[in-house]
Amino acid sequence: MKKIVKIENVGQTFNTKNGPFTALRGISLDIHEGESISLIGHSGCGKSTLLNLIAGLTRPTSGVMLCDGREIAGPGPERAVVFQNHSLLPWLTCYDNVYLAVDRVFGAKEGKAKLKQRTQDALALVGLSHAETKFPHEISGGMKQRVGIARALSMEPRILLMDEPFGALDALTRAMLQDELVKILAATKATMVMVTHDVDEAVLLSDRVVMLTNGPAAAIGEILAVKLDRPRDRLALAEQPEFAHCRAAVLDFLYKKQLKHAA
Numbered sequence: 575m576k577k578i579v580k581i582e583n584v585g586q587t588f589n590t591k592n593g594p595f596t597a598l599r600g601i602s603l604d605i606h607e608g609e610s611i612s613l614i615g616h617s618g619c620g621k622s623t624l625l626n627l628i629a630g631l632t633r634p635t636s637g638v639m640l641c642d643g644r645e646i647a648g649p650g651p652e653r654a655v656v657f658q659n660h661s662l663l664p665w666l667t668c669y670d671n672v673y674l675a676v677d678r679v680f681g682a683k684e685g686k687a688k689l690k691q692r693t694q695d696a697l698a699l700v701g702l703s704h705a706e707t708k709f710p711h712e713i714s715g716g717m718k719q720r721v722g723i724a725r726a727l728s729m730e731p732r733i734l735l736m737d738e739p740f741g742a743l744d745a746l747t748r749a750m751l752q753d754e755l756v757k758i759l760a761a762t763k764a765t766m767v768m769v770t771h772d773v774d775e776a777v778l779l780s781d782r783v784v785m786l787t788n789g790p791a792a793a794i795g796e797i798l799a800v801k802l803d804r805p806r807d808r809l810a811l812a813e814q815p816e817f818a819h820c821r822a823a824v825l826d827f828l829y830k831k832q833l834k835h836a837a
């Protein structure tokens with residue numbers, strides 16, 4: 575499989591009022607085309623810091639980060655980000671929130687009709703065609719998050735970066751959106767990196783679960799390959815020994831190997 579992202583010996587140190595604070599140290603990871611990766615670890619270990627580096631929202635203090643062989647020098651439409659709190663513009667409808675992204679990426683080379691089609695297709699992909707004219711305050715949290723995902727997918731990114739995308743949702747909505755994401759990933763063959771705290775979510779949605787040690791100076795502790803066919807069915811999965819094995823391995827890392835060091 576082709577590598578999309580190459581992370582080589584990356585470190586991130588922040589300057590704080592109490593002096594330098596090293597969040598990440600010696601992170602090396604290759605992300606392959608079509609692969610789904612979860613980043614999991616205790617609160618504050620550096621998951622978002624790593625995702626933000628891949629997004630190009632911050633630059634590493636040491637090491638090399640490449641996307642498609644080029645240095646990640648800033649954000650780019652080939653690396654779309656979905657945040658926990660959807661970050662929709664409240665004065666724009668669902669349609670316009672997505673259209674804005676479509677226009678930014680494709681506006682210079684495509685006509686209005688094509689841009690409209692792209693916007694409608696993205697909203698249809700997350701089952702929100704009926705909500706095109708609604709404003710963010712008129713829809714539920716789960717729907718807002720789906721608009722955020724539609725907006726990211728509408729840019730046809732090479733890689734979808736998600737920072738706890740379902741963290742703020744109730745358990746049922748979360749399960750529904752996870753199932754939707756499973757289908758979307760199967761349909762679009764997108765590459766995904768997702769930050770999560772949820773062990774079941776990590777195993778359900780990923781090919782590999784990347785487990786970070788506790789900070790400061792967090793590193794990759796273990797990488798677990800999830801050898802379950804995709805797309806996965808939540809109910810069928812519960813019966814599979816491989817699912818139980820993966821769950822146990824992540825829980826063991828988090829609650830046995832790392833807990834004694836946790837803050």
Ligand SMILES: Nc1ncnc2c1ncn2[C@@H]1O[C@H](COP(=O)(O)OP(=O)(O)OP(=O)(O)O)[C@@H](O)[C@H]1O
Nearest residue numbers: 588590595597616617618619620621622623624789
């Ligand atoms: N801009 C910054 N300046 C200083 N310290 C920072 C900055 N961003 C993050 N940190 C610190 O780096 C560490 C990692 O933070 P990060 O948000 O990446 O953790 P996380 O694993 O995503 O946490 P959570 O699961 O709670 O969201 C934390 O100790 C945090 O306080």
